[in-house]
Structures are given as C-alpha cells and as structure tokens.
Amino acid sequence: MFTPRKIADNYREMINSIGFYPSMLAVVFLLFAVFTMSIEYTEIVKTIKKYLSVVLVDSEENARTILSTLAGSIISLTVFSFSMVMIVLNSASASLSPRVVPGLITRKSHQMVLGFYLGSIIYSIIMLINIKQLDDNTVAIPALGVLFSLIFGLISLALFVYFIHSISKAIQVDNVLNDLFKHTKNVIQQIITRQQQHKIDNFPDFEHWYSIGSSTEGYFKGAHSDKLCAILAEHKIELYIVVNQGFFTVKGYPFLKCNHDLSQDPELLEKLLNCFIFYIEEYISDHYRYGLTQISEIAVKAMSPGINDPGTAVKAIDMLSILLIERLKISDTNYSLKHSDGSPLLYLHETSFDELLHDNFTPIRNYAKTDGYVMTNVLEAFKNILFIAHTNDSATKSLFNYLTAIVDDINEHISNQYDRKEVTNMLKAIVRISPEQGEQLLVRFKHQHENS
Structure with missing residues (x-):
C-alpha cells in the first residue's frame, strides 16, 4: 500500500538518483525525434531544406555512416564518463568522507551532460531506423534529423571537454x-x-x-x-x-x-x-x-x-x-x-551551540591531539569565535568548557617546548579577549605540565 510518506520517500529517492536527469533528458530527446520525423517530409520543411542543401546528406550510405558513427562515438563517451563518475565517487569516499558522496551524485551539471549523451544516442538510432525503402524504389532519408544528430554530436564533444574539466575539479x-x-x-x-x-x-x-x-x-x-x-x-x-x-x-x-x-x-x-x-x-x-x-x-x-x-x-x-x-x-x-x-x-x-562544538571538534581533537600545529590552530579557531561571542555568556561558557578539554589533551600529549610555547602564545591571545576565564585556562595549562 502506497501511503503519502512512502510516495514522498520514493519521490525523494528518485530525484536524488544519478539517473534521474539523464532519464528525463532521454525522454525529451525521444519526443523530439518523433516530432522531427512528423515534420520531416512536410512541404514547409522541404522548402527549408532547399536553402540548407549544403549541410544536408543526400545519399543513404552517407546518412547511415554518419548516424552509425555518431551513435557509436557517443556511446563510448558515455561509458567513459560514467566510469569517471564512479572513480570520482570512490575516490571521494576514500580520501574525503563517505558523507560527501550524495552531494556529488546529485550534482545537476554532471547529470545533464550524461543525459545529453543518452538523448543524442537515442535520437541518432531513431533517425537511423527511419532510413527506409519506399514503394517507388526511392529511399526516405531524414536529412533534417541527420543534421540535428550531427549538431548533437558536436555539442556532445564540447560537453565531454567540460565534463572532464568539471569532474577533475570536483574531487x-x-x-x-x-x-x-x-x-x-x-x-x-x-x-x-x-x-x-x-x-x-x-x-x-x-x-x-x-x-x-x-x-x-x-x-x-x-x-x-x-x-x-x-x-x-x-x-x-x-x-x-x-x-x-x-x-x-x-x-x-x-x-x-x-x-x-x-x-x-x-x-x-x-x-x-x-x-x-x-x-x-x-x-x-x-x-x-x-x-x-x-x-x-x-x-x-x-x-x-x-x-x-x-x-x-x-x-x-x-x-x-x-x-x-x-x-x-x-x-x-x-x-x-x-x-x-x-x-x-x-x-x-x-x-545547541554546545552540541555543535562537541560533535564537530571532538573527532578533530581526538585525532590531532598529538599534532602541535593542528591543535594550535584549533585554539586559534576558538579565539576567533570568542572574539565575536565574548558578550554571549552562554556561548562563552560552552567555549571555555571545551577549551578546558583541549588544554588537558595538549598537556597530556604534547611535551615539545617549542610547540608548548606556541600554545602558550595562543592562550595569551585568548586572555586578552576574556581576561578572567582566559587566565584560569592559562594557569591550568602551566600548572598541569609542572605537576606532570
């Protein structure tokens, strides 16, 4: 039974799929191919063809060769482009974070390029199957359709260059x-x-x-x-x-x-x-x-x-x-x-602000607590937040509660005097923003190290 919630969930899953926009564009190209064939042999189009004769094919063999080449070439571009997408997603998951993958999958520009490829293939194949023998032994050649296929092929080449540039930047x-x-x-x-x-x-x-x-x-x-x-x-x-x-x-x-x-x-x-x-x-x-x-x-x-x-x-x-x-x-x-x-x-x-501090800085603090360079920059980040938030009592309290945890980790894992001097300088900068609480933090930093 399809409840409103299930329908909404299925809709969200569909529009966030990597195949959503390619599928929509493929349907658009299919409809355009049908429309092209419906007007190909009308009198007004025949008149227009006379003025475009230089860029229109006039033989069955040329038409089949052009359309077959375009369809095969764009299929190769599509396969390569989809492979690039998979490589990028795998690399992003391994080197950045698995959580960024949904954002890369739903990037509309890449989906539009892949959709244009699929649509061009469908359009060329439909034009190809419409080259047929008539009753009077003449061959019906959709010359206008072949011209559109050629244009779509050239656009696909340009989009391929854009796609390679964009996908290389995305990672x-x-x-x-x-x-x-x-x-x-x-x-x-x-x-x-x-x-x-x-x-x-x-x-x-x-x-x-x-x-x-x-x-x-x-x-x-x-x-x-x-x-x-x-x-x-x-x-x-x-x-x-x-x-x-x-x-x-x-x-x-x-x-x-x-x-x-x-x-x-x-x-x-x-x-x-x-x-x-x-x-x-x-x-x-x-x-x-x-x-x-x-x-x-x-x-x-x-x-x-x-x-x-x-x-x-x-x-x-x-x-x-x-x-x-x-x-x-x-x-x-x-x-x-x-x-x-x-x-x-x-x-x-x-x-809450306190929860955001905990959720986002705790993993960093745990992984970088032995790195003096990173921990000094964490202190600098808190100093910058304090500079704006020092008049907000609740935020200031949350910041100093968390700074206490940072100082304890530094005391336990960083003993190099040069790194500790940099930390001391950063704590002194915090003292200048919040003298009373900052001084307590600085005393705690020095006192724990002396006791150890």
Whole structure:
C-alpha cells in the first residue's frame, strides 16, 4: 500500500538518483525525434531544406555512416564518463568522507551532460531506423534529423571537454570544502534572515504540551513545512519538534509536542505524521549541521596516517569557526511562520551551540591531539569565535568548557617546548579577549605540565 510518506520517500529517492536527469533528458530527446520525423517530409520543411542543401546528406550510405558513427562515438563517451563518475565517487569516499558522496551524485551539471549523451544516442538510432525503402524504389532519408544528430554530436564533444574539466575539479579537496562552506553558510543565512524578518521573543511553555510518538523508526531529517503548516493552520493547532534533525527515533518515541490533545483524532494525527521525513542520506539543504559534519569529517580524514594532510585539516577548522560564528545569530528555538498574524505554527529545536562544538571538534581533537600545529590552530579557531561571542555568556561558557578539554589533551600529549610555547602564545591571545576565564585556562595549562 502506497501511503503519502512512502510516495514522498520514493519521490525523494528518485530525484536524488544519478539517473534521474539523464532519464528525463532521454525522454525529451525521444519526443523530439518523433516530432522531427512528423515534420520531416512536410512541404514547409522541404522548402527549408532547399536553402540548407549544403549541410544536408543526400545519399543513404552517407546518412547511415554518419548516424552509425555518431551513435557509436557517443556511446563510448558515455561509458567513459560514467566510469569517471564512479572513480570520482570512490575516490571521494576514500580520501574525503563517505558523507560527501550524495552531494556529488546529485550534482545537476554532471547529470545533464550524461543525459545529453543518452538523448543524442537515442535520437541518432531513431533517425537511423527511419532510413527506409519506399514503394517507388526511392529511399526516405531524414536529412533534417541527420543534421540535428550531427549538431548533437558536436555539442556532445564540447560537453565531454567540460565534463572532464568539471569532474577533475570536483574531487579536489579545496573545491569540495569551498562548496560545502558556501552551501552551509547560505542555509544558515536563510534561517537568520527569516528570524530577523519575524523576530519572536516569547515562546510557549512546551513542557505542558501533549507528546506525540513517532509512527516509524529512522533518522529524522525534517518536515514538509508548507504542507504541515497548512494542516496546522486549518485545524488551528501548533507543533513543537522536540528532537534535533539527524536524531534516530524508534517507533513510539515522543519526538513531537502539540498544544492540543490529538489522541482522539487518529486521522489528523496520521496526516501530521506523514509530513515528517525519515531517510539516511545527509543533504545540507535539509539542515546546516550536515554541512558542519562533512567539513569536520574531511578534517579528520586529512589527519589519518594514510593521507596526512594537516593543511587541509587547518582549512576545515577555520571554516568551522566561521560557520559557528554565523550560528550564534540563530535562536535556539527555530520556527516556521504561516499564521496570518505572523505567529508561528511550527517550532523546531535547533542543535545547541554546545552540541555543535562537541560533535564537530571532538573527532578533530581526538585525532590531532598529538599534532602541535593542528591543535594550535584549533585554539586559534576558538579565539576567533570568542572574539565575536565574548558578550554571549552562554556561548562563552560552552567555549571555555571545551577549551578546558583541549588544554588537558595538549598537556597530556604534547611535551615539545617549542610547540608548548606556541600554545602558550595562543592562550595569551585568548586572555586578552576574556581576561578572567582566559587566565584560569592559562594557569591550568602551566600548572598541569609542572605537576606532570
């Protein structure tokens, strides 16, 4: 039985497939081939052909040779291009992070190129089978169709050059990081803009709202907010999503709260639950924390013995610091507005700043704790965040709690005096931003080393 949720899941899986756009373009070329054959022998087209005779074929043998060559050549380009895609995905998974693979698969430009190849092949084959003997012993040659096939073949060659250039750039770590950074920052900026346009200071007391359990198990990824808010507005109710995006829920887990008791209205409850999305892949468009996670994992991968690229790790750390600074502008409770009076219908629990620090810097700290260069840059990243967040008491507290863990790791694993001097200088820079807490951190750093 196809429920609305299953239909939505199948639709999402289909549009995120590497074959979606190629399939759509293949259908477009097929329809264009049918259209071409339907007008090929009309009087107006015959008149046009007289003016294009220089570029039109006039013999059966030439037409078959051209079309066969084009179809075979483009098939070779397609095979090579698909092979390149698989190599890139395998390389990205091995050297960067498996989590970046869905983003590379769904890159529309590559899918469009592959779709154009498939469409050109289909078009050439249809033109080829329409070269046939007529009753009066003449041969019907779709000259206009052959011309279009030749044009598509030339365009395919140009697209092949573009494809090789693009696919070679796609695997470069700097380009991957820059794309992740820009995309993640844009998603954060969209949330900031929405909250600034409709600023809300007073939120309801969600503790007294009625809990709603999940009807399925899986990773919670978000909701169809437009459809959900339309239902909420129609029934004049409000919802609060308790869990973070990416949280794994089991059937019956209370991941929602409602300001009305819906236990006696199972039909409405089912309509609401069908608006929520559960799947495995992580797309930045769903939530900015997936972008942060992917950047963090690239940094960890760069520190692995097989790759050993601390420069990439440092660049990823700097990007994380900028994105976390942007995150400070977002309220911990997010919301979607659909009421005519501007009040929210749907409230979302944002991942806290403290959780983001833990989730993204803990893997880096564990893998790089013996590397003085990387750990110094981690301290510098925290110094930069503190420079912006020093007036935010909650964020400052989270930052110094985590800085304590960093200092403890440095004391335990880095004993070289030169590296420790660099760490000391960075801690002194933190003291200049937050004198009292920074001084305590500096004393802790020196005292633990003296005791050891």
